[in-house]
Amino acid sequence: MELTRFEKARVIGARALQLASGAPPMLELLEKTVNPVKIAYMEFEKEVIPLVVIRGK
Numbered sequence: 001m002e003l004t005r006f007e008k009a010r011v012i013g014a015r016a017l018q019l020a021s022g023a024p025p026m027l028e029l030l031e032k033t034v035n036p037v038k039i040a041y042m043e044f045e046k047e048v049i050p051l052v053v054i055r056g057k
Helices: 005-020 036-046
Strands: none
Touching: 005 036
16 A cells, blocks of 8 residues: 555654654664664665554545
8 A cells, every 4th residue: 555645754753753762673773873763764664664554434
């Protein structure tokens, strides 16, 4: 399913908040990235974010 730009922003933002609150990253970080938004974006690109988008009818 293709996500709209708004859904993409919402998913990345929600995951970045989780990471900032201490959640462990879902992928192996090769560099010392501490920016939760960058980590969330990398997780989104690799499709490993543990979030689901449910659309209404």
